[in-house]
Amino acid sequence: MSMKPELMKRMVKGPDGVEFEVEPLRDYFCEAPPTVMPAAYSRIVEDLFNWARAESLWILGFGTGCGAIEMRPLMTPRFDAYRFGVQWRPTPRQANLFIISGYLSTKTLKRAIRSYEQMQNPKYVIGLGSCTINGGMYWDSYNTIKRLDDYLPVDLYIAGCMPRPEALLAGFQELKTIIRAGKAEGANKYAENFEWYKANQKRVIHDWDMPDYNW
Amino acid sequence: MQFEWMKIPYALLTLFIVVNFGMLLGAFIQKIGARVGRRHGIPVWQNHIDLIKNYGLRSSITHGTMFYLGPVFRLSGGVGLLLFVPTIHGSEMFSNLSFAGDLILALYFVFFGALGMALGAGESGHPHAAIGVTRGLSQMSMAELPFALATFSIALQYQTLSITDIVAAQQGGMLNWTLFTNPLAVAAAMLSFLGSMMRPPFDVVLAPQEIPIGPPTEYHSSYLALMQTNRALFPIAKIVIYMNLFFGGAASWPVFFFKVFLIYLWSAFVGVVFPRFRVEQSIRWFLVWAVPLGVLSILLV
Amino acid sequence: MRALYDRLKQLFPLGEPTWQRPDLAFVTVPAEFLRPALLHLRDREGYTHLVLLTAVDWIEDEQFQLTYLLSNRTQARDIGLRAMIPRDAATMASIHELWPTAATYQRELREMFGIDFPGSPRIEEDFILEGWNDIPPYRRDFDTLKYAEENYSQRPGRETHDPATHMKQQLHPDGR
Numbered sequence: 001m002s003m004k005p006e007l008m009k010r011m012v013k014g015p016d017g018v019e020f021e022v023e024p025l026r027d028y029f030c031e032a033p034p035t036v037m038p039a040a041y042s043r044i045v046e047d048l049f050n051w052a053r054a055e056s057l058w059i060l061g062f063g064t065g066c067g068a069i070e071m072r073p074l075m076t077p078r079f080d081a082y083r084f085g086v087q088w089r090p091t092p093r094q095a096n097l098f099i100i101s102g103y104l105s106t107k108t109l110k111r112a113i114r115s116y117e118q119m120q121n122p123k124y125v126i127g128l129g130s131c132t133i134n135g136g137m138y139w140d141s142y143n144t145i146k147r148l149d150d151y152l153p154v155d156l157y158i159a160g161c162m163p164r165p166e167a168l169l170a171g172f173q174e175l176k177t178i179i180r181a182g183k184a185e186g187a188n189k190y191a192e193n194f195e196w197y198k199a200n201q202k203r204v205i206h207d208w209d210m211p212d213y214n215w
Numbered sequence: 216m217q218f219e220w221m222k223i224p225y226a227l228l229t230l231f232i233v234v235n236f237g238m239l240l241g242a243f244i245q246k247i248g249a250r251v252g253r254r255h256g257i258p259v260w261q262n263h264i265d266l267i268k269n270y271g272l273r274s275s276i277t278h279g280t281m282f283y284l285g286p287v288f289r290l291s292g293g294v295g296l297l298l299f300v301p302t303i304h305g306s307e308m309f310s311n312l313s314f315a316g317d318l319i320l321a322l323y324f325v326f327f328g329a330l331g332m333a334l335g336a337g338e339s340g341h342p343h344a345a346i347g348v349t350r351g352l353s354q355m356s357m358a359e360l361p362f363a364l365a366t367f368s369i370a371l372q373y374q375t376l377s378i379t380d381i382v383a384a385q386q387g388g389m390l391n392w393t394l395f396t397n398p399l400a401v402a403a404a405m406l407s408f409l410g411s412m413m414r415p416p417f418d419v420v421l422a423p424q425e426i427p428i429g430p431p432t433e434y435h436s437s438y439l440a441l442m443q444t445n446r447a448l449f450p451i452a453k454i455v456i457y458m459n460l461f462f463g464g465a466a467s468w469p470v471f472f473f474k475v476f477l478i479y480l481w482s483a484f485v486g487v488v489f490p491r492f493r494v495e496q497s498i499r500w501f502l503v504w505a506v507p508l509g510v511l512s513i514l515l516v
Numbered sequence: 517m518r519a520l521y522d523r524l525k526q527l528f529p530l531g532e533p534t535w536q537r538p539d540l541a542f543v544t545v546p547a548e549f550l551r552p553a554l555l556h557l558r559d560r561e562g563y564t565h566l567v568l569l570t571a572v573d574w575i576e577d578e579q580f581q582l583t584y585l586l587s588n589r590t591q592a593r594d595i596g597l598r599a600m601i602p603r604d605a606a607t608m609a610s611i612h613e614l615w616p617t618a619a620t621y622q623r624e625l626r627e628m629f630g631i632d633f634p635g636s637p638r639i640e641e642d643f644i645l646e647g648w649n650d651i652p653p654y655r656r657d658f659d660t661l662k663y664a665e666e667n668y669s670q671r672p673g674r675e676t677h678d679p680a681t682h683m684k685q686q687l688h689p690d691g692r
Contacts, residue, residue: 037273049271056261056268076254083255085264090428091343093435096268107646120435121274134671140661142653143645146668187274204667207647215276 004209029211034191037121039182046182053096053122054179055085057172060095062115065102066162067128073165086172092118097175100152102162103131103144106204109151113201116152117214121187124179126171127157136161150200153186225308226298230448232468233297237447238262240476244483251487262447269440278339278433285335286434286441292328293445296321297452303471304382304464317376318366321456322359325411328449329355332430339433347429350494351420357498358410358417364509365404369460371516372397378456382464392463399512401461405481406505408457410497412450412479414486417497454478517541517593520561528553531598542583542596550599551609554584558614563588563595566614569621571629575656578603580631584611601631610636628654 009023025031040046063071074081075088089095092115104112116125127148130136135146148154155178158171178184190197194213202208242259249256277283299320303309333352336344372393373381385391394401410417421429434442454475458464462478465471492500521533521543531544545553557563563586572581577600584597601608610633612619622633623643630652633639642648651658 039273040271048267052264052267052271056264058265077252080249080254080256082249082257085257085261087257088423090423091432093433094431094439096272105644107644110646120272120276122272134674135664135668139670139674140664142658142660142663142667144668146664147671150669200669205647206649207642 007209025211030213030215031211032213032215033194034117034121034187034213036188036191050180050182054176057084057086057097057124057175058089058095059086059097059099060092060115060119061088061090062092062098062112063101064104064108064112065100065129065131067099067101070128070162070165070168071099071101074168079165079169081169081172084169084172092116093120095119096122097124097126098152099126099128100132100148100154101128103129103136103138103141104148105143106145106206107143109145109201110205110210113151114210114214122184123187124155124175124184125152125186126175127154128168128171129163130159130161133157133159145204151197151204153189153197155184155186222311226311229302229309229311230294230297233302233451234444234448235263236472236475237451238266240451240479241447244479247480247483248487262443266440266443269435269443270437272436275436275438281334281338282433282438283335285332285338286438286445288331288335289328290441290445290448292324292331293449293452295327296324297448297455299324300378300452300455300459301382301464302455303468304379304386304459304466306466310379318370318378318381318460319376321378322363322366325359325362325453325456326355328445336430336433341432343428343432344430347420347432351430354417354420354494354497355411357501358407358505360407361403361501361505361509362407362411364506364513365400365407366460368397368400368509368512368516369393371513372400378459382459385463389463393461394463397512397516399508399515403505403508403512404457404461406501406508408453408478409482409485410501410505411453412482412486414482416486416489416492418486419491419494419497422491450479451475517595520595523561524553524556527556539591539593540596541594542598544598544600547599547601547608550584550597551611551614553597554586554611554614557586557595557597561588562590563593565589566618567594569611569618569625571625571631571654573603573629573654573656574600575603580606580629582608582625582631606631608633610634610639612636628652630655 007024009021011019012022013019040049059071063069071088073079074086092098096119098112098116098119100112116123125148127133131138131144132148132154135141135144138144139146145151156171156175158167160167163171175184198212239259239262242257242262246256246259298311301310329351333348336348369381370376373384375381381393385393389395413421415422421431431439431442455471457478458471458474462474465474517535517538517540521530521541524530524543528549529546533544534542536542565587567585567587568583569585570583572583574581579600580603582599582601584599585594586597587594599608606629608631610618610622612622612633612635619637619639622631622636623639623641625631626633626636626639627643627645627648645653650663653660653663
């Protein structure tokens with residue numbers, strides 16, 4: 001396992017001449033594992049929240065593969081996903097829905113994991129295209145992963161190579177019914193099976209150079 | 216002076232009405248923008264749903280004390296601005312603290328939230344937030360300058376700083392409005408209004424299409440919900456000031472809704488027509504067009 | 517193009533040219549003459565644009581072929597220079613002083629083919645593959661399928677058909 005030099009434990013000389021030891025992963029990052037977040041105590045409140053979550057899907061604008069191009073038409077007058085409460089957010093902090101839009105190389109997987117972990121609970125993942133399901137046309141590639149659900153908790157797959165924007169709209173409606181039924185608990189599933197997910201991720205990402213959970 | 220407890224529910228009622236109206240109006244204006252692009256646009260209740268969703272998120276993380284206080288400052292800036300001006304002229308219920316507030320205080324409150332936001336966003340440590348804050352503060356300072364000049368002009372014109380008195384002086388027919396008695400000041404202020412509404416062409420600060428979304432890059436969950444509440448409240452509070460200063464105020468809620476909508480539409484109208492300015496372009500624009508108007512209006516009074 | 521070839525021929529020992537199109541030709545240059553040839557083409561003949569730098573693995577000949585494609589923008593002509601280098605411990609002189617963009621190509625070649633370009637900027641850094649732990653994947657002795665099966669978990673249930681027989685069965689199910 002190779003670490004980037006700026007992340008390794010080292011001695012640093014401050015501007016005042018005092019030397020001190022820095023261990024970036026411990027000093028600059030929070031290493032606590034994620035916890036399972038319970039639903040609201042009252043059933044009615046949780047139902048209200050689930051309804052609001054379903055009707056207000058904020059997508060993280062992170063295109064991983066060729067499917068990213070299929071999301072752009074959704075903003076245009078022809079498909080206009082905004083009328084379904086779907087919006088794009090430029091930062092993972094504000095997004096709830098992560099669309100893995102196509103193949104994920106191991107290099108992108110690392111970034112996708114970081115982005116996913118910075119999103120706030122509850123959060124949802126849609127795997128777009130056959131590459132996320134079984135590798136698709138990259139089934140024998142040396143640097144793309146073959147099954148997304150080994151690395152991130154996936155709520156919904158949209159099959160196709162590539163699916164058309166209409167398929168994405170149908171996928172959003174399907175995801176809404178899942179959320180409204182209270183079954184989209186991917187973030188809690190990730191927290192429960194944290195060890196398993198991390199083991200899978202570290203098996204393919206050979207130079208793991210970030211904290212185990214990116215808060 | 217006797218403190219009247221009844222003022223508290225009145226103030227809350229004002230806030231409630233204005234926040235809901237602000238969210239509906241914001242969505243409605245977005246819908247108008249979408250229709251210009253031949254889209255359907257978001258449903259008018261979308262902002263309410265987003266708000267519930269953001270309050271309903273289960274987890275949130277913090278970057279320090281100022282990170283908490285940023286949205287709080289921002290919201291209190293909006294609330295303060297609203298409460299210190301007479302929302303409905305001549306109504307005991309909805310005048311709130313306007314007896315104590317004057318123009319200078321209102322000017323200060325307009326800036327207060329932005330400063331709090333700058334501190335909070337700075338604490339988040341995200342480089343995009345820092346870029347957004349620098350852009351936002353420079354553009355906002357420039358946009359406020361014509362407005363400040365216009366208010367001085369008006370204060371000179373009416374020989375008072377009290378907003379209530381200014382509104383009272385404009386009653387009795389449309390021709391008494393500042394719009395007709397001091398058109399240059401109104402023109403300068405309406406140009407400044409474009410700059411402070413965070414709509415195109417002056418929304419480079421927090422447009423999601425810009426590489427950094429701006430100051431709120433790190434804000435999420437309840438923090439973001441607080442800021443959304445303020446995003447609904449603040450434009451309305453600002454428009455109320457404009458309405459009181461230039462357009463004769465409002466004597467009842469229907470008139471209020473109508474005038475606020477029309478003033479808001481002015482920025483939306485400009486926004487859908489013109490593309491986005493960069494910060495240095497917008498500063499130059501304000502310096503060339505709005506500031507001379509403001510200076511001229513003071514000289515002519 | 518032929519005139520250009522004749523002019524080059526007087527200066528450098530050239531191999532057999534390939535006339536691809538009227539405005540595109542390839543010519544083989546010994547590796548030690550590559551740099552002067554590139555300089556000559558850039559400064560005297562107007563081939564100022566390095567279009568790409570790529571490699572081919574001739575595993576049977578134990579050689580890598582490096583292709584430097586240059587473009588003359590005013591005459592709208594391209595010429596490709598081929599340089600053959602031995603395959604084991606492959607090393608080539610860097611040309612990043614001639615075209616700064618070449619450094620990126622050289623980083624990629626080093627990662628994908630394991631060809632070293634001593635002195636090229638950031639040549640040691642990971643380019644696309646982060647933490648690669650096998651032989652460079654574009655070499656032809658690298659077994660992609662085997663690597664994928666060993667390293668990535670596959671979803672069971674995947675079927676593979678030979679396209680010719682599969683379509684035959686689909687179109688003529690009764691075997692005619």
